[in-house]
Amino acid sequence: MKYNPKAQTILALETSCDESAVALVCFEQGSFHVKANLVASQIDEHAKWGGVVPEIASRRHLESLPLLVEQALVQSGILIEEIDAIASTVAPGLAGALLVGSVTGRTLAALHQKPFLGIHHLEGHLASVFLSKEPPKPPYIVLLVSGGHTELIQVSKNCEFKRLGRSHDDAAGEAFDKVARLLGFSYPGGPAIENLAITGNPMAFLLPKGKVSRPEGGFYPYDFSFSGLKTAMLRQVQALKSSSSKLPLEDLAASFENIVAEVLVERSIRCTLDQELRTLLMVGGVAANKRLRQRMSETSLLNGIHLYMAPKSFCTDNAAMIGAAAILRLQSGVTQSSINLGVSPRCPLDQANCLYEPNPPF
Numbered sequence: 001m002k003y004n005p006k007a008q009t010i011l012a013l014e015t016s017c018d019e020s021a022v023a024l025v026c027f028e029q030g031s032f033h034v035k036a037n038l039v040a041s042q043i044d045e046h047a048k049w050g051g052v053v054p055e056i057a058s059r060r061h062l063e064s065l066p067l068l069v070e071q072a073l074v075q076s077g078i079l080i081e082e083i084d085a086i087a088s089t090v091a092p093g094l095a096g097a098l099l100v101g102s103v104t105g106r107t108l109a110a111l112h113q114k115p116f117l118g119i120h121h122l123e124g125h126l127a128s129v130f131l132s133k134e135p136p137k138p139p140y141i142v143l144l145v146s147g148g149h150t151e152l153i154q155v156s157k158n159c160e161f162k163r164l165g166r167s168h169d170d171a172a173g174e175a176f177d178k179v180a181r182l183l184g185f186s187y188p189g190g191p192a193i194e195n196l197a198i199t200g201n202p203m204a205f206l207l208p209k210g211k212v213s214r215p216e217g218g219f220y221p222y223d224f225s226f227s228g229l230k231t232a233m234l235r236q237v238q239a240l241k242s243s244s245s246k247l248p249l250e251d252l253a254a255s256f257e258n259i260v261a262e263v264l265v266e267r268s269i270r271c272t273l274d275q276e277l278r279t280l281l282m283v284g285g286v287a288a289n290k291r292l293r294q295r296m297s298e299t300s301l302l303n304g305i306h307l308y309m310a311p312k313s314f315c316t317d318n319a320a321m322i323g324a325a326a327i328l329r330l331q332s333g334v335t336q337s338s339i340n341l342g343v344s345p346r347c348p349l350d351q352a353n354c355l356y357e358p359n360p361p362f
């Protein structure tokens with residue numbers, strides 16, 4: 001086979017929270033190909049404690065990563081010598097968990113003399129759309145909806161990010177998780193609410209949309225707040241419990257899911273149109289939600305907006321998206337991160353370029 005100088009193969013690791021993930025992603029003939037994509041979830045273990053225990057997460061990443069790397073190589077049939085670069089998530093996330101993925105990636109890179117790229121976790125989510133058949137071209141707006149973030153981001157060209165909107169309290173995924181717990185379901189709450197909502201009436205309960213006031217008057221048009229909605233759900237459940245024996249779980253779930261979808265769709269479309277853009281992306285764990293995908297598709301179509309959604313299988317945390325982000329970085333001219341690059345639990349997406357500075361800030 002003829003060598004194609006533009007082909008790239010990346011070994012990618014993701015360990016920012018409670019999923020140990022390893023993937024092999026190639027860029028060939030103008031498109032992205034996932035050759036292996038393995039995720040070892042720790043959800044069951046953390047569920048016993050009612051949330052993610054950082055110490056347990058780090059230990060499980062340490063145990064899982066070597067096996068996952070070996071399995072990914074075997075599954076893909078790719079030899080480590082054929083890999084062009086190694087990428088690990090380095091921010092944001094749980095510091096100890098990030099360290100395991102970062103040290104593993106840097107060690108493999110040093111051992112096999114490959115460049116190492118530290119990747120911003122949210123940049124990974126944004127890149128998940130490139131794993132679909134038809135990748136988007138900037139400029140565009142991205143709605144990033146996960147368990148930790150709800151943001152509207154403007155991308156003027158690949159790897160150039162500007163945040164235009166954010167949640168002032170809970171992320172949308174966090175709201176799904178807390179409301180699911182209120183209704184008696186364990187983490188992750190999104191899929192549980194989605195299943196319940198299928199047979200529920202989305203108009204059964206009137207719920208608030210959560211606007212964020214500006215100090216000078218009016219509201220931030222692209223910002224979100226889910227804490228009022230969470231409290232309204234709590235009050236509704238308390239009132240229902242005192243007056244009836246059985247909670248209408250399906251109607252509660254459908255009404256909650258519906259109002260979250262409505263808010264996310266309204267503000268994303270408004271943001272895209274206000275910036276005079278015609279392309280919108282939707283990524284992150286909550287982007288897997290069927291009602292949200294449907295409503296976003298319908299409203300985008302009505303407004304002449306071209307919508308790209310991450311494939312459902314790449315919405316929740318995975319390493320294939322980290323591999324895709326690394327390929328986009330290489331294509332933007334970055335060659336590697338400094339071997340001194342550490343990890344950071346907090347780092348806004350619009351500062352992701354610092355991961356490629358010769359003297360990174362962490």
Ligand code: KG4
Pocket residue numbers: 145146147148149172173174176177188189190191194284285286287288289290315316317
């Ligand atoms: O992107 P992700 O895997 O992790 C973070 O980076 O946060 O997102 C996890 C979040 C959880 O809050 C989970 O409840 C939510 O995504 N989620 C969903 C669905 N699947 C996962 N929310 C609504 N509907 C779903 N189908």
Ligand code: ZN
Pocket residue numbers: 121125146147316317
């Ligand atoms: Zn994530």
